[in-house]
Amino acid sequence: MQLPDAEHLLTNLTERVRHDIGPNTALVGIHTGGVWLAERLHQNLQLSLPLGTLDVSFYRDDFGQIGLHPQIRPSDVPFKVEGSHIVLVDDVLYTGRTIRAAINELFDYGRPASVRLAALIDRGGRELPMVAQYVGAVLDVPSDKMLALEKSVEGKLSLSLYDKRRNNE
Amino acid sequence: MTNAGTMSNNPQLNKNGQLQHLLTTEGLPAPILLHILDTAESFVGVTERDVKKVPLLRGKSIFNLFFEPSTRTRTTFEIAAKRLSADVVNLNIAASSQSKGETLLDTVDNLSAMHADMFVVRHSQSGAAHLIARHMRPEIHIINAGDGRHAHPTQALLDVFTIRRYKSDFRNLRVAIVGDILHSRVARSQIHALTTLGVPEVRVIAPKTLLPTKVERLGVHVYHDMTQGLKDVDVLMMLRLQNERMLSARLPSTEEYFKYYGLTQEKLALAKRDAIVLHPGPMNRGVEIDSAVADGKQSVILPQVTFGIAVRMAVMSILAGS
Numbered sequence: 366m367q368l369p370d371a372e373h374l375l376t377n378l379t380e381r382v383r384h385d386i387g388p389n390t391a392l393v394g395i396h397t398g399g400v401w402l403a404e405r406l407h408q409n410l411q412l413s414l415p416l417g418t419l420d421v422s423f424y425r426d427d428f429g430q431i432g433l434h435p436q437i438r439p440s441d442v443p444f445k446v447e448g449s450h451i452v453l454v455d456d457v458l459y460t461g462r463t464i465r466a467a468i469n470e471l472f473d474y475g476r477p478a479s480v481r482l483a484a485l486i487d488r489g490g491r492e493l494p495m496v497a498q499y500v501g502a503v504l505d506v507p508s509d510k511m512l513a514l515e516k517s518v519e520g521k522l523s524l525s526l527y528d529k530r531r532n533n534e
Numbered sequence: 535m536t537n538a539g540t541m542s543n544n545p546q547l548n549k550n551g552q553l554q555h556l557l558t559t560e561g562l563p564a565p566i567l568l569h570i571l572d573t574a575e576s577f578v579g580v581t582e583r584d585v586k587k588v589p590l591l592r593g594k595s596i597f598n599l600f601f602e603p604s605t606r607t608r609t610t611f612e613i614a615a616k617r618l619s620a621d622v623v624n625l626n627i628a629a630s631s632q633s634k635g636e637t638l639l640d641t642v643d644n645l646s647a648m649h650a651d652m653f654v655v656r657h658s659q660s661g662a663a664h665l666i667a668r669h670m671r672p673e674i675h676i677i678n679a680g681d682g683r684h685a686h687p688t689q690a691l692l693d694v695f696t697i698r699r700y701k702s703d704f705r706n707l708r709v710a711i712v713g714d715i716l717h718s719r720v721a722r723s724q725i726h727a728l729t730t731l732g733v734p735e736v737r738v739i740a741p742k743t744l745l746p747t748k749v750e751r752l753g754v755h756v757y758h759d760m761t762q763g764l765k766d767v768d769v770l771m772m773l774r775l776q777n778e779r780m781l782s783a784r785l786p787s788t789e790e791y792f793k794y795y796g797l798t799q800e801k802l803a804l805a806k807r808d809a810i811v812l813h814p815g816p817m818n819r820g821v822e823i824d825s826a827v828a829d830g831k832q833s834v835i836l837p838q839v840t841f842g843i844a845v846r847m848a849v850m851s852i853l854a855g856s
Contacts, residue, residue, distance in 0.1 A: 420576060423588035423851075432552070432855025433590075435569065439579040473585035 366506075371514060371522040374485050374501030375402065379409045381499040382452060382483055386410060389478065390450045393417035395467050396438050398456030398514035401522060402485055406454060414449065417442040424466035446475030452499070456514035458484035461495030486524070488512055545667055552856040555667045555676040556849050558685035559727040567730060571695050573848035574841070581617065581844055590851050591620035594651040598624045599642070600679070601657040606815055606839065607679050607689070611654045614846035620652075642666050646674055652853065653677070660684035660719075675853040683719050688849060689814050690723035692842040694731060696834055697769055699841065700810050704728070710737040710763055710805075711754075712795060713773030713822050714744045716784075720814050721773055725752045739763035741795065743784040760794065760801050767805040772797055772813040775822045788821045798824045802832065810834045 391414040394403025400418045407416045418441050422434040453467055468480060483499035488506040506512050511527040544561050548554040553566055580588055596615040600608050608624065615622040627641060636644075642653060652675040655663045660682030667676040680686040694704075701707055709728055715721045715738050728736050729752070738749060739757045750756060757763030764770065775791060785791050797811065811827060813835045819825045828835060 423576070423580065423590050428590055428855055433573065433851050437573055437576045439576045441579065469589070473587070474583060 366510075366526060368512075368524045368526060369486075369502050369504070371485060371501075371524050375405055375522060378402075378483060378485060378499055378501040379406055382406060383410055385481070385498075386412065387450060388413065389448065390414070390452060391417060391444050392452050392454055393419055393442065393467075393471065395453065395455045395463060396420040398485075399454045401514065401516050402456055402483075403454040405522070406483070414444045417444065417451075419453075419467050419470055421463055421466035421470055424470045426462055426466065440470065442471075442474045446471065446477050448476075448478050451477045451480045452483050453480060454483045456485050457512050458482070458487045458495070458497050458500070459490050459512075461491045461493035464495045465493050485514065486512060545664060548672070548856055550856075553849075553852055554672065554856055555663075555678075556687050556853065557663050557667060557676065557678045559687045559690050559723045559730070560685065562687075562726075562730065564730050564732070567691070567694070567727060570691055570845065570848050570852060571698060573852060574691075574695055574845040577617075577844035577847040578841065580847070581840070587617050587619055589619045591615070591618040591854055594618075594620040594854060595649060596620045596622050596652045596654065596850070597645050597650045598622065598654045598679075599627060599645070599656070600625065601627045601638075601655075601662070602680070603628065604656055604680070606842075607656065610839065610842045611677075611679060611688075611846055614843050614850060617843070618847055618850055620850070638662060638665065639669050642670065646670065650674060652850065654679050656680045658682055675856075677849060677853065680719055683717055683722075685723045686719040686814075687723050687727075688842070688846055689720050690727040691849070692838060692845040693720075693724055693771060693812055693814070694727050695841050695845050696812060696838045697810070699837070700834060701768055704731040704733050707733050707768045708735045708737070708766060708806075709733050709769040709771065710739055710757075710767045711771045711773065712739045712760070712763070712797065714775050715740050715749060715773070716744045716746050717776060718773050721771075722752075724771060725754055729753050737763055737767070739795070741785070760797075761804060764801060764804040768809055770797065770802070770805060770809060770811045772811065772823050774814060774816065775818055788818075792821055792824075796820070796822055796824060797827050799826050799830070802827055802830075808832075812838055815839070 392403045392407050394400035420438045420440050422437045481498040484497040485501040487497055487500045487503045509529050511529045513525050515523050515525050546555050546557050598608055598611055612622050654677045656679040662681045663676055663678035711721050737755045737757055811833045817823055817828055
């Protein structure tokens with residue numbers, strides 16, 4: 366299966382988000398791929414509010430089935446959420462469950478004026494009513510595959526496809 | 535009950551090697567200790583927010599079973615459970631069923647019939663938490679909050695968490711544990727945690743009467759003199775001198791103890807200039823520690839209490855998810 370170039374998609378995504386940014390716009394990346402993207406977007410868009418990051422492990426709905434994620438990074442939202450216009454950033458939008466968890470976590474920091482979603486890839490397969498306002502590309506990925514963003518040592522982003530069985534967390 | 539710590543297969547781990555109960559730091563592999571510390575790091579952020587709560591343990595029931603009095607430990611366990619959205623029931627057993635003659639296991643059987651998911655147990659008998667863990671259905675998790683002279687693993691974990699926050703690498707530290715090592719479950723758990731995490735030099739400093747025989751077997755260096763023992767130390771872990779020990783023949787007087795083993799500014803100056811001072815609380819000011827040190831710049835005693843909540847949140851959520 367031919368995968369699109371992540372760097373090229375990031376350029377598209379940057380321009381789509383740029384269209385809507387204002388003085389109170391803040392980016393919040395979701396660990397791990399979403400944080401890499403958000404870092405690049407934040408740099409490209411020269412936003413004045415600092416970048417936020419979320420690890421949604423404490424808000425996931427599958428804790429009862431699979432327990433705690435083996436590696437959790439601290440969430441960090443270094444700006445006032447109350448009244449800000451937040452763009453959540455994730456690499457792959459799939460079931461929508463991660464986004465649900467991220468929105469719940471975000472609201473424990475305060476009441477944002479609005480929340481929008483930017484994703485590099487929308488691979489369909491939604492199990493919750495989530496829609497991304499900014500999408501790099503829509504891609505049809507077989508349900509037994511996992512699509513993941515990777516970052517090279519030099520910082521270059523790329524997409525990879527895995528067998529779900531092997532990488533099932 | 536006394537041989538609980540020497541069981542051949544680790545009763546704390548399930549068949550997948552995940553932490554099922556937290557009973558002692560002895561025999562816990564470094565990756566499990568580090569996973570707890572790393573997870574606790576994320577909970578520190580949660581406890582600094584306006585909404586100091588996550589929904590992780592919503593609908594779970596946690597019973598704090600305290601067969602021995604405690605204020606700080608019980609309170610921090612209670613706060614930790616509440617910040618994970620669990621329902622918490624505090625039972626001060628000394629004042630209830632036990633005085634009516636109910637056995638320990640009858641008490642926990644009755645509580646598990648109330649659909650408990652987790653027990654936090656403090657007991658004056660070494661091995662009490664192990665006994666309950668072996669008796670319970672595997673889906674019920676046990677945390678040892680202090681058993682006799684045996685172990686107090688969450689205290690040791692919050693201590694090493696605090697050390698890691700101020701001193702980045704365990705592998706080049708010199709740590710001194712000072713005071714009543716003999717009666718201290720805290721000291722035992724600290725020694726196991728520190729050595730597993732790779733601290734190359736753990737010292738114990740105490741009078742001979744307050745040291746267990748053959749304490750060197752735990753991999754520590756023994757000192758009876760503060761002047762030698764504190765030299766070039768990075769971390770000082772003070773122990774509480776329990777007042778009831780004063781009644782025994784082990785020590786002549788608190789004044790005498792303070793003179794030789796009480797931590798004063800002068801003695802602290804023998805350690806490294808950036809050494810930190812820990813104490814598990816409650817402190818006896820003027821007995822094992824001078825107020826000037828307890829409230830001084832090198833003291834991290836209050837941060838220990840704050841981090842204790844994050845560490846207990848981490849332990850509870852790892853157990854509940856195993």
